[in-house]
Amino acid sequence: MAEIEGTAHVLGDAVDTDLLAPGAHMKGSIEELARHCLEAIDPDFVQRVRPGDLLVAGSRFGIGSSREQAAQALRLLGIQAVVARSFAGIFYRNALNNGLLAVVCPDHEGIEAGDRLRLDPMAGRLLHLPSGRSFACRPLPGHLLAMVEAGGLVPWLERRFRAAGRGPRT
Amino acid sequence: MSMGRTLAGKILARAAGRTAVEEGELVTCRVDLVMLHDSGGPRRVAPILERLGVRPWDPSRIVLVSDHYAPAVDAESARILDLTRRWGREHGVARHYDMVGICHIVLAEHGHVRPGMFVVGGDSHTPTAGAFGAFAMGVGASEMAAVLATGEIWLEVPQTLRIVLDGVPGRAVVAKDVMLALCRRLGLGGADYRVVEYAGPGLAAFDLDERLTLANMAAELGGITGLIEPDARTAAFLGALGMELAPEELARWRSDPDAPLASELRLDLAELAPQVAAPHSPAEAAPVEEVEPAPIDQAYLGACTGAKLADLRMAARVLRGRRVAERTRLLVAPASARVWREATVDGTLATLVEAGAILLPSGCGACAGYGAGLLAEGETCIASTARNFKGRMGAASARVYLASPYTVAASAIAGRICDPRPLLAEPVGSVAEEVRGG
Numbered sequence: 001m002a003e004i005e006g007t008a009h010v011l012g013d014a015v016d017t018d019l020l021a022p023g024a025h026m027k028g029s030i031e032e033l034a035r036h037c038l039e040a041i042d043p044d045f046v047q048r049v050r051p052g053d054l055l056v057a058g059s060r061f062g063i064g065s066s067r068e069q070a071a072q073a074l075r076l077l078g079i080q081a082v083v084a085r086s087f088a089g090i091f092y093r094n095a096l097n098n099g100l101l102a103v104v105c106p107d108h109e110g111i112e113a114g115d116r117l118r119l120d121p122m123a124g125r126l127l128h129l130p131s132g133r134s135f136a137c138r139p140l141p142g143h144l145l146a147m148v149e150a151g152g153l154v155p156w157l158e159r160r161f162r163a164a165g166r167g168p169r170t
Numbered sequence: 171m172s173m174g175r176t177l178a179g180k181i182l183a184r185a186a187g188r189t190a191v192e193e194g195e196l197v198t199c200r201v202d203l204v205m206l207h208d209s210g211g212p213r214r215v216a217p218i219l220e221r222l223g224v225r226p227w228d229p230s231r232i233v234l235v236s237d238h239y240a241p242a243v244d245a246e247s248a249r250i251l252d253l254t255r256r257w258g259r260e261h262g263v264a265r266h267y268d269m270v271g272i273c274h275i276v277l278a279e280h281g282h283v284r285p286g287m288f289v290v291g292g293d294s295h296t297p298t299a300g301a302f303g304a305f306a307m308g309v310g311a312s313e314m315a316a317v318l319a320t321g322e323i324w325l326e327v328p329q330t331l332r333i334v335l336d337g338v339p340g341r342a343v344v345a346k347d348v349m350l351a352l353c354r355r356l357g358l359g360g361a362d363y364r365v366v367e368y369a370g371p372g373l374a375a376f377d378l379d380e381r382l383t384l385a386n387m388a389a390e391l392g393g394i395t396g397l398i399e400p401d402a403r404t405a406a407f408l409g410a411l412g413m414e415l416a417p418e419e420l421a422r423w424r425s426d427p428d429a430p431l432a433s434e435l436r437l438d439l440a441e442l443a444p445q446v447a448a449p450h451s452p453a454e455a456a457p458v459e460e461v462e463p464a465p466i467d468q469a470y471l472g473a474c475t476g477a478k479l480a481d482l483r484m485a486a487r488v489l490r491g492r493r494v495a496e497r498t499r500l501l502v503a504p505a506s507a508r509v510w511r512e513a514t515v516d517g518t519l520a521t522l523v524e525a526g527a528i529l530l531p532s533g534c535g536a537c538a539g540y541g542a543g544l545l546a547e548g549e550t551c552i553a554s555t556a557r558n559f560k561g562r563m564g565a566a567s568a569r570v571y572l573a574s575p576y577t578v579a580a581s582a583i584a585g586r587i588c589d590p591r592p593l594l595a596e597p598v599g600s601v602a603e604e605v606r607g608g
């Protein structure tokens with residue numbers, strides 16, 4: 001996967017799945033749910049976010065429930081990647097499984113909302129363009145990046161099954 | 171140099187078809203049991219399986235539970251429940267528990283979990299099954315679909331964080347207090363996807379209902395699973411359900427004394443006070459006496475952690491002969507139909523109702539924010555649930571405190587956050603008056 005570039009939104013620690021995918025909107029479509037993403041802590045987030053943006057967060061991002069709509073909502077809003085000091089285990093799996101890049105970056109001090117960033121997930125490097133500072137991230141192994149690039153676990157499995165001669169019965 | 175093995179390592183090695191696995195190693199495990207519920211289950215996985223053109227690899231290994239949207243409160247919930255039912259039927263899932271309780275409790279009380287099993291569930295509190303010495307992890311819907319398609323899942327063999335419980339808990343100190351104290355100590359998610367193994371002499375104080383709470387809230391600690399070695403109590407519980415545990419099984423599913431641990435944390439139960447977690451995180455916990463006695467609009471006894479038979483009995487001990495405060499409502503949603511039945515037979519529910527409790531259907535209800543018992547803007551609630559995230563139980567400005575059933579019941583009587591200990595010590599009647607007046 002090549003380097004990606006985008007504008008930062010900055011969040012704190014322990015952003016939980018109820019903030020990302022509020023229970024009150026879980027019955028509706030994912031599009032409807034995504035409109036309420038993070039509204040409990042940042043009512044304008046959905047208005048401000050632009051396709052290609054990056055989320056920069058503190059520790060244990062995505063703690064809480066196993067609902068993968070939390071990752072899907074971010075992806076639907078166009079978030080290219082979440083860069084966090086650490087992730088909650090289930091969310092981390094869900095993000096990659098849903099084609100949302102999740103990169104662990106233990107130190108990203110000084111990044112502010114609106115800053116331009118360049119991320120190399122394979123090499124494990126986050127570049128803060130305004131200052132030219134570079135932050136070390138945990139590199140993502142090639143096979144996981146390939147899965148993310150394929151759009152997530154399901155499209156990736158689809159390929160695998162096709163290759164093995166199993167596939168949708170039409 | 172022979173290195174001992176953790177219980178988690180032994181279970182994963184068995185599930186991976188290996189004699190041993192190393193921590194940090196990537197392994198692929200065969201899944202013994204899959205738990206699906208109405209929210210993350212068929213409605214999410216069916217379209218994925220269709221797209222993949224596959225059916226579940228082994229319906230006899232699936233337990234399907236309708237609890238999150240049950241009973242339906244609107245047409246959309248009804249549609250989800252209907253879809254769940256049809257999917258179960260079409261795919262030959264014989265074990266569909268339709269509106270008979272919360273998934274994790276249903277699994278336990280029907281004896282679907284036994285020591286050494288590798289369980290994958292479509293819910294973050296799947297670790298509850300770890301109370302029986304099973305490795306039980308929660309996953310999202312895409313991953314669940316992959317499990318259903320293949321019968322397998324990959325994972326990195328996790329390290330084990332052992333929590334050693336010492337001492338004997340004092341009055342009104344129960345598993346929920348242990349977990350809230352641990353959430354504060356480790357921080358929300360502080361276990362960082364390690365196995366949370368509970369051990370130590372203090373475990374003797376906790377029966378299976380209480381152990382379910384310990385294992386369940388490993389999720390709040392961010393553990394991949396909670397784990398408790400099976401013992402005589404486990405054997406007795408399963409024996410009563412007609413599942414005999416052989417002595418070899420009890421001997422096999424334990425951590426070796428020299429097993430590698432990421433860390434060990436000790437908690438002296440004797441020094442623990444009843445805990446209350448302030449909004450909006452279980453990690454905001456503090457001893458009840460340090461918490462502002464905030465007025466309570468709603469007290470809620472519900473959820474997989476807070477409405478089992480043991481939980482309702484705790485509440486009944488406090489509520490017997492007393493009345494819920496005038497401006498407070500006490501809502502009780504028993505965790506399952508079986509709990510409902512047993513709490514009816516032993517008089518627990520009558521005690522709660524006489525005290526002014528309103529009974530709600532079994533199911534996730536207000537805990538997930540999908541069912542009955544939601545909160546208005548600005549309201550304050552004290553709940554025996556596992557999570558108090560902002561907006562989870564209704565309006566975003568509602569404030570939810572977490573506590574044990576004892577503390578929830580005491581707070582319902584006082585109309586504000588209240589220490590249950592005096593209510594359990596004094597003769598019934600006088601203290602209630604005093605508390606309400608104060």
Ligand code: SF4
Binds near residue numbers: 272295475533
């Ligand atoms: S009761 Fe609450 S915590 Fe338990 S499974 Fe249902 S929604 Fe999840």
